[in-house]
Amino acid sequence: MSIEKRNLRIMVVCNFLVGASTTMIMPFLSLYIKSLGHFSDEYVQRWAGFIFGVTFLVAFLMSPIWGRFGDRFGFKPILIITGYGIAASIFFMGMMKHVEGLFFLRMCMGIVTGFIPTSMALISSQTPRETAGKTLATLQMGSVGGTLFGPIIGGTMADAFGFKYTFIITAIAITISTTGVLFGIIEKKKDRNASQAKNFTRKDVIKRIVDHRILLMVMIIALLIQLANFSVQPLLALYVTKLTNGGNVAFLSGLAFSATGFGNILLTRQWGKLGDKIGHEKVLMLLLVLACIFIVPQALASSLWELILFRFLFGMAIGGMNPSITAFIRLEAPLGMQGEVLGYNQSFRFLGNVSGPVLGGIVSGIIGISSVFYVTGSLFLIAFFVLWISVHHDRNHHHLHHGV
Incomplete structure (x- = not known):
């Protein structure tokens, strides 16, 4: 091996x-x-x-x-x-x-x-x-x-x-x-001359992220993914209560929550392989649209099994997002700063973990739990358009500099 x-x-x-x-x-x-x-x-x-x-x-x-x-x-x-x-x-x-x-x-x-x-x-x-x-x-x-x-x-x-x-x-x-x-x-030792690991200051890393618009955008998308997951998570038990008359609400809400995770695991590797073939930014744009398509019907679910089905499909979509983001960073960030850039990406994700429940609580308190799914779906759609614009801007910038 x-x-x-x-x-x-x-x-x-x-x-x-x-x-x-x-x-x-x-x-x-x-x-x-x-x-x-x-x-x-x-x-x-x-x-x-x-x-x-x-x-x-x-x-x-x-x-x-x-x-x-x-x-x-x-x-x-x-x-x-x-x-x-x-x-x-x-x-x-x-x-x-x-x-x-x-x-x-x-x-x-x-x-x-x-x-x-x-x-x-x-x-x-x-x-x-x-x-x-x-x-x-x-x-x-x-x-x-x-x-x-x-x-x-x-x-x-x-x-x-x-x-x-x-x-x-x-x-x-x-x-x-x-x-x-x-x-x-x-761990293979890095070639210090090739990676220039010692030469990147924190300012260099932040400048790379800010200047490279598409790199910053995929980090914001990483935040949105966690925001979407954690905005609904604390409210799921209450939402399940509305959809079922059963007494075992804790188990059923756990089932609804786990459905996303099972969907996630099922297709994660396949999305990664597809990204290797056609480009990780293309896969990410596809997944953002699919996530929006699968999260909005959760607000319209009339039974628990409809909710579980769409949470499973939603899990299949978001399962490929984080590997696509990480693989994209692997391609775009120089080797000597990859650890720190991935660290910033993880920080965006943790920010989503913290702010998600706050957003979900505020939105559900004002206009009801089902509205949280609509808000999350619109965030995925906004992320798609911003990423699409960033990809096209990046391509035009590349062609301009290479005289194409």
């Missing part, structure tokens, strides 16, 4: 575990906070929001920094630091006796949540340009699978072993996988 294939397989497993760890707390977070003292429901709900959101907020600030360190010192050391850091944060969450301490540990977890973008940068740097889409899509299947099954695994373990041991078992699993990175991953 080649080094590249072995590295990819190890990172898929590690990304699954790290992706699962970041979402496993979701089903029982409020229950865990409640177990730490005698608190009112209002207090528990408020702190659950703070504790869940702070990880993404801090990660938003830290992602480009980890990417920059990776560009300078290699991606493997950053994977080891962040992997063991996540494991330590989760381990001590199980020992925590105070709500404020749990908040602090989730904040620490945000500091070291650079594992997945760093793994993307590592695999990207070792992947030929012509197969970048397929390879990065395969890698994303690990993290998507983790975030899909994380809440299920977390909820099941909490019921079986209790909160404390759920954190400990998860921490041990991530420690083992990070040790696999330590001994199993072989």
Whole structure:
């Protein structure tokens, strides 16, 4: 087996575990906070929001920094630091006796949540340009699978072993996988003259992103994807309640949520392969239109199964977006700044994670839950037109400079 294939397989497993760890707390977070003292429901709900959101907020600030360190010192050391850091944060969450301490540990977890973008940068740097889409899509299947099954695994373990041991078992699993990175991953050393890794300042990287309009645009689209997912996510249980008379609302809303993840995993790799053949920006434009087509009918669903069907189709569309964006960055950003550029891309995604629930809450509060689907659909459509304009501007600019 080649080094590249072995590295990819190890990172898929590690990304699954790290992706699962970041979402496993979701089903029982409020229950865990409640177990730490005698608190009112209002207090528990408020702190659950703070504790869940702070990880993404801090990660938003830290992602480009980890990417920059990776560009300078290699991606493997950053994977080891962040992997063991996540494991330590989760381990001590199980020992925590105070709500404020749990908040602090989730904040620490945000500091070291650079594992997945760093793994993307590592695999990207070792992947030929012509197969970048397929390879990065395969890698994303690990993290998507983790975030899909994380809440299920977390909820099941909490019921079986209790909160404390759920954190400990998860921490041990991530420690083992990070040790696999330590001994199993072989990182090719960069040719310093070719990559000029030491010569790119932070100002150079930001200037590259701002000047290269299409590069900035795909990052904004990365934000929109997360915004779309997270704006609906907190409201899904309430929406499912309107569509069914069944008593097991938690299970049914989980099913509606998971349908998107299953659709995501199903076609992710195929979209990546198509992008390698016809261009990742073309695939991205197609997927933005499909996402709009599949999200709007969710507002018109008259039964739960209609909602689940369209959420599954929506998942198939958005599954190819992030690999297309990452592969596009792989082609457009110089090797010596790829880690930092991917870090900024991840920051845009984390910003979507934080702002999505806020947007969904405001829109649903003013004009109802179903309107959130319309707003999200229009955002995808706007993103399509802006990307289309950016692609044509980029082509015209290229022809002008080459005298075509």
